[in-house]
Amino acid sequence: MTMTLLEIMRTSSVIPVIAIDDPDHAVPLARALVAGGIRVLEVTLRTKHGLEAIRAMSEVPGAIVGVGTLTRPEEFAQARDAGAVFGVSPGLTSALVAAAKSSGLPLLPGVMTPGEVMAARENGFQQLKLFPAVPAGGIGMLNAIYGPLPDVTFCPTGGISQETASQFLALKNVACVGGSWLTPKDAIAAGNWDRITEIAKAASGLRSV
Numbered sequence: 001m002t003m004t005l006l007e008i009m010r011t012s013s014v015i016p017v018i019a020i021d022d023p024d025h026a027v028p029l030a031r032a033l034v035a036g037g038i039r040v041l042e043v044t045l046r047t048k049h050g051l052e053a054i055r056a057m058s059e060v061p062g063a064i065v066g067v068g069t070l071t072r073p074e075e076f077a078q079a080r081d082a083g084a085v086f087g088v089s090p091g092l093t094s095a096l097v098a099a100a101k102s103s104g105l106p107l108l109p110g111v112m113t114p115g116e117v118m119a120a121r122e123n124g125f126q127q128l129k130l131f132p133a134v135p136a137g138g139i140g141m142l143n144a145i146y147g148p149l150p151d152v153t154f155c156p157t158g159g160i161s162q163e164t165a166s167q168f169l170a171l172k173n174v175a176c177v178g179g180s181w182l183t184p185k186d187a188i189a190a191g192n193w194d195r196i197t198e199i200a201k202a203a204s205g206l207r208s209v
Contacts, residue, residue, distance in 0.1 A: 005106040005127045008064055008086055009155055009175040012040040014165060014203040016182035017068060017084070017157065018053075019046045025188050026053035030060040032193035036200020038182065044068035045075060051082045058083030064080050068109070068158075073099035080105045089130055097123045108155060112136045117149055120176055127153050129178065134159025146173045162199075166206050179203075 003011075016033060018041060020026050024047075028042060039062050043054045046069050058065045067079035076099040079087060084105065084149055089096055092109035102105040111117050112133035120128055130136055131155035132151035137144070140159050142154060157178030168177050187195045 003064070003085070003102060005086055005108060005131065006153060006175065008040055008106070009064070009127060009153065009194075010109070010206065011064060012038050013159075013169055013206045014038060014060075014182065015042050015155060015176055015178045016200075016203075017071045017178050017180045018043045019180075020046055020049045020053040021185075022054065023049045023052045023189075025191075026056040027060060028191070028193050029183065029196065030057040030065070032196040033182065033200045034060060034062040036197040037204030038200040040066070040176075042066050042068040042178065043084075045070065045079075051078060054079060054082040054084050058085075067105075070096065075096045076100060076105050076107075077101035084118045088129055090123070092120050094122070110157075113147055114149070115204055117145060117152055121149070121152060125153070126151060127175070130154050130156040130158075132158030133168070134179075136155050140170070142171050143175055146171070164207075165203070169206055176196060 019128040023062045041070050054065055067084040070089040072198040073095045086106045088108045093197050108129050109120055109125055110129045111120055143209050153175045154173055155176050156177055160179050161181055164175050168174050
């Protein structure tokens with residue numbers, strides 16, 4: 001069953017932002033996160049193993065795998081063909097708008113200002129990633145945007161932690177948050193998947209008020 005982007009965002013309170021340095025870690029990492037209740041996984045293209053990891057993780061039962069750090073139009077079709085069911089970009093350009101539409105890959109584009117929010121909405125995007133969330137103004141910015149633009153839903157990402165996530169999730173215009181704290185590099189390098197499952201359990205327990 002095909003899920004809408006909003007349905008995907010509402011599936012997990014936190015979407016882990018994942019960078020895979022070793023492709024052998026992809027499947028056990030995805031299994032550990034899903035076991036902890038975190039099903040929506042954003043695998044970034046920040047490393048050369050991104051597409052390979054997406055291909056492997058998309059086979060893990062229960063995982064909903066998307067691609068992150070989309071910055072070039074050609075990456076959309078590549079990620080879709082690898083098994084990604086949604087995409088995330090740090091910003092939005094006319095070329096990325098066209099690529100999203102032609103590939104059919106639902107896109108969560110990054111925005112930082114009210115003007116960028118309005119431009120994204122004009123291009124048909126009503127689910128957006130506030131990025132980088134904390135430097136962009138965090139909770140204060142999201143509350144300010146809600147007044148004139150209440151029909152836009154956000155996944156704030158950048159500078160959010162386990163300790164601050166619930167404050168963001170309590171906002172009316174936030175469906176989920178993105179964070180890299182769920183996948184600490186030392187735990188991945190050590191293959192400490194039980195630790196990652198425990199972190200995921202704590203994150204999946206975060207719910208908006």
